Amino acid sequence: MPVSPRDLLATRPAPATATAAAGEKPPLLELVNLWKRFGDGPSQVTAVSNVNLKIRDGEFVTLVGPSGCGKSTLFNVVGGLLPGDDDGSILMHGRPMADGALLGKVSFMPQRDLLFAWRNVIDNAILGLEVEGVPRAKARARALEMLPDFGLKGFAKHYPHQLSGGMRQRVALMRTFLFERDMILLDEPFGALDALTRAMMQRWLLDIWSRYKRTVLFITHDIDEAIFLGDRVVVMTARPGTIKCDEVIDLPRPRDPEIVTSPEFIAIKRRLLDAIEEEARKSFMPESGGA
Structure with missing residues (x-):
């Protein structure tokens, strides 16, 4: 069933602000109207646009979206591997991070074990x-x-x-x-594993996360994995990537493998798949005026 604009607005996070309300602890990480572009002139490519995202201390947030939507670009900006202040700002613990200041403030693991x-x-x-x-x-x-x-x-x-x-x-x-480090970035760490090993690693990672109390931003293409692991699943649009919807995963922890067959899990999966498939179709459409 397609996701209506009203549904998307209901799950979209409020625009991030640079200051927390009085007495409120600021998010561990906050992206405020963030843009990232590559190149100059006519060949310039906008990878991500107007991204607003808050991740609070101790959260496990999973990030999904169609191929080429800018997930890895966002990952590299947050990891400090790319400058991220083309427009907008990045804050950690409420403090603005200038170019290069994020490097070393988070720990991250790319797709390969290296x-x-x-x-x-x-x-x-x-x-x-x-x-x-x-x-x-x-x-x-x-x-x-x-x-x-x-x-x-x-x-x-x-x-x-x-x-x-x-x-x-x-x-x-x-x-x-x-x-x-306070935040750990994981870019599809289980993508190359067989299905059985991957499922075991997911359960093991949740156990490690609960013991070590770290904040995690986890990129994946696997919707089941995103829901099973996450406190929230953030869906990005087709390029230029921005936040399409941000769904709280209100499923009990600790999570048993059987939860993936529950009506609640399946309903969440249907909503997220509809959102992602809508964006995937856009990514295959020719641009206006094109062939």
């Missing part, structure tokens, strides 16, 4: 801490304490080629969690 073949599990996991200047012995001690939580007890001296795909992802995630 483990170094010549480093064992522990040495791969502590890479971020080493770059930050943490003494090697202290970094290793912290990593060894976390091995059981990440299902890697007994594998400290194993190398990437000796690990399964799921284990490699857990090493990469441990590296991300060890680099202690």
Whole structure:
């Protein structure tokens, strides 16, 4: 069933503001009327436009949208890998972030695990801490304490080629969690895994998230994954990407695998699929005046 404009307005977040109400704790991250463009002149491409988004401390927010909508661009802007103040602003804890100021303030994991073949599990996991200047012995001690939580007890001296795909992802995630930042960005970390391993990793990630109390922004193309993991699912429009709708996932935690067959889950999935499919169709339409 198509999503009506009234439905979209009901789920769209109120425009973000640069100041919190009196006595209200500001969001951990706030994007205010954010634009990102590439190139100049006639060849300029607008990747994201007028994005307003608030993520509060401890939330697990999933981001979905049609291919090419700007999800990864937004990810790289929030991660500090791209300047993000073409127009608009980015705030953390209510404080504006200038160009380059976000780099190192969040930890992130791209789609590939990016483990170094010549480093064992522990040495791969502590890479971020080493770059930050943490003494090697202290970094290793912290990593060894976390091995059981990440299902890697007994594998400290194993190398990437000796690990399964799921284990490699857990090493990469441990590296991300060890680099202690308030926010973690995850860009389709389970996309390359088989369905069974992916489902197990989703449940495991929720358990880790509940233990370590980090704020997560998670990009995915999988609607079931977005709903199962998220406190909220944010849907982006076709390029230039902006926020189409922002749905609160009012499902109980902890979440069992069986929840994906519940009427509530299916109803949420239907609404989100309608929203995404509408945008996907737009992305295939020729531009006005085109062939």
